[in-house]
Amino acid sequence: MNWLTDLKEKFILNFVEKSRYRYLLDGLGNTLIITLLSVMLGVVIGVIVASVRSTYDKNSEAWKRRGGVFHVFMKAVNRLCHIYITVIRGTPVVVQLMILYCVILASSRNDLLVAVLAFGINSGAYVAEIIRGGIMSIDNGQFEAGRSLGFNYMQTMIYIIIPQVFKNILPALLNEFIALLKETSVAGYVGIMDLTKGGDTIRGVTYSSFMPLLAVALIYLVIVVILTKLVSVVERKLRKNER
Amino acid sequence: MSGKVIIDVKDLKKYYNDGAVKALDGVTTQIKEGEVVVIIGPSGSGKSTFLRSLNMLEYPTSGSIKVDGADITAPTADLNLHRRKMGMVFQHFNLFPHMTVMGNLTAAPRKLLKKSREEAESYALSLLKRVGLADRADAYPSQLSGGQKQRIAIVRALCMQPEVMLFDEPTSALDPEMVGEVLDVMKDLAKAGMTMVVVTHEMGFAREVASRVIFMDGGVMIEENTPSELFGSPKSDRLKSFLNKVL
Ligand SMILES: Nc1ncnc2c1ncn2[C@@H]1O[C@H](COP(=O)(O)OP(=O)(O)OP(=O)(O)O)[C@@H](O)[C@H]1O
Ligand SMILES: [Mg+2]
Numbered sequence: 001m002n003w004l005t006d007l008k009e010k011f012i013l014n015f016v017e018k019s020r021y022r023y024l025l026d027g028l029g030n031t032l033i034i035t036l037l038s039v040m041l042g043v044v045i046g047v048i049v050a051s052v053r054s055t056y057d058k059n060s061e062a063w064k065r066r067g068g069v070f071h072v073f074m075k076a077v078n079r080l081c082h083i084y085i086t087v088i089r090g091t092p093v094v095v096q097l098m099i100l101y102c103v104i105l106a107s108s109r110n111d112l113l114v115a116v117l118a119f120g121i122n123s124g125a126y127v128a129e130i131i132r133g134g135i136m137s138i139d140n141g142q143f144e145a146g147r148s149l150g151f152n153y154m155q156t157m158i159y160i161i162i163p164q165v166f167k168n169i170l171p172a173l174l175n176e177f178i179a180l181l182k183e184t185s186v187a188g189y190v191g192i193m194d195l196t197k198g199g200d201t202i203r204g205v206t207y208s209s210f211m212p213l214l215a216v217a218l219i220y221l222v223i224v225v226i227l228t229k230l231v232s233v234v235e236r237k238l239r240k241n242e243r
Numbered sequence: 244m245s246g247k248v249i250i251d252v253k254d255l256k257k258y259y260n261d262g263a264v265k266a267l268d269g270v271t272t273q274i275k276e277g278e279v280v281v282i283i284g285p286s287g288s289g290k291s292t293f294l295r296s297l298n299m300l301e302y303p304t305s306g307s308i309k310v311d312g313a314d315i316t317a318p319t320a321d322l323n324l325h326r327r328k329m330g331m332v333f334q335h336f337n338l339f340p341h342m343t344v345m346g347n348l349t350a351a352p353r354k355l356l357k358k359s360r361e362e363a364e365s366y367a368l369s370l371l372k373r374v375g376l377a378d379r380a381d382a383y384p385s386q387l388s389g390g391q392k393q394r395i396a397i398v399r400a401l402c403m404q405p406e407v408m409l410f411d412e413p414t415s416a417l418d419p420e421m422v423g424e425v426l427d428v429m430k431d432l433a434k435a436g437m438t439m440v441v442v443t444h445e446m447g448f449a450r451e452v453a454s455r456v457i458f459m460d461g462g463v464m465i466e467e468n469t470p471s472e473l474f475g476s477p478k479s480d481r482l483k484s485f486l487n488k489v490l
Binding site for chain 2 (some may be wrong): 061062066067139141142144145146148149150151152155159160163164167
């Protein structure tokens, strides 16, 4: 029973002594705050960017016919959105975080805010593409049926397209948020005390790696498993409602 | 038939890919109140493009379409208002899958014509009775057969009380045994005096119901006549060979 007492000692050293478990608890708090706020920011950005891009796809011909600067303006905005998505999806989130922290917002003292901005801006690109993909997956006949009844573009979107898109993409969106939760684990790179950094800090003072890292992994795993379960419940509900 | 002209099409052209594809290459015709115009022709001849232009689902490259005297191809035309007057029935029904039949029928009248729910529903129900589907009001589209879906789609368009009904191959996606029930609804509609433009391969329907049949090929209207004349004594060789193939 030697190894059991050894394990117990390690446990006490890493978590109980000097209330070191607080590193994990506080870290978890920060991880959840960052994730939640970035999800919200990501959804806002994603909806706006997806709206611009889908609206442009469906209306550019009509705008062109009418002429004027509006079409030119929207073309530029659409281009900008496209660049945003390409850049964000084409670079690692850690690099984006560091650029924001060390270059663009170097003067900011609010680290948490910088992290939320970085992860929110990052997530927005993915959310935008999920939404746009959802809109594109709806048969064009649905648009045409709406327009042929006399609905304008906005009404067609609101009454006919979005309700169908929402059902289709909800699981993908929730999965994106689960991925985001894990991605925030790089927040420690810019000195934020998130869950991962918390475990790392314990490791730094106790010189034992196994327990703190295992604890960190377990906590992520439990949250992800719970959220994944939630997604499948939502998925099942949606499938039952659609007949 | 000497009713007033509702749709007046002049030299309508629709080019794709910078003129490489000439879907419509100069179409001129008039459609009068109460007329049932049936358009026939081989695949790719521009039938759908013509029909969809009447609703501005396709923007013509040049030419004009006047509806009740107003040119709908003008960039300033209010297309949303125009489309309310033109009911459209598609080959693939395009019912809204997230709404019940009643939801499908009343969405546009309520939102666009500002009808009350009761008003919209009672009108929809009276039309549902006419097509024999009053008992399906609470069903979802996925619970209906193809023939039922298309009858509902026709009723959906009618609920906007349109001046003209456009049909793009309304029976082509149906199992043979369901074609009849949809054609019957269309025949009733024609008898009731609705102005109709119908793209179809149902030559029997054309013979029986059409006031005029138009034969299209290569983006132009080759020949138009009463059904008995057009089917009985076709003039152009292209129409003759087409009729040989389909009849
Ligand atoms: N979006 C498009 N881009 C390029 N070409 C097109 C497009 N839409 C239609 N066309 C072409 O225009 C021509 C006319 O097409 P249209 O759909 O009007 O024919 P149709 O008479 O309705 O044929 P069908 O009986 O097969 O439905 C065809 O050659 C078609 O390939
Ligand atoms: Mg066609």
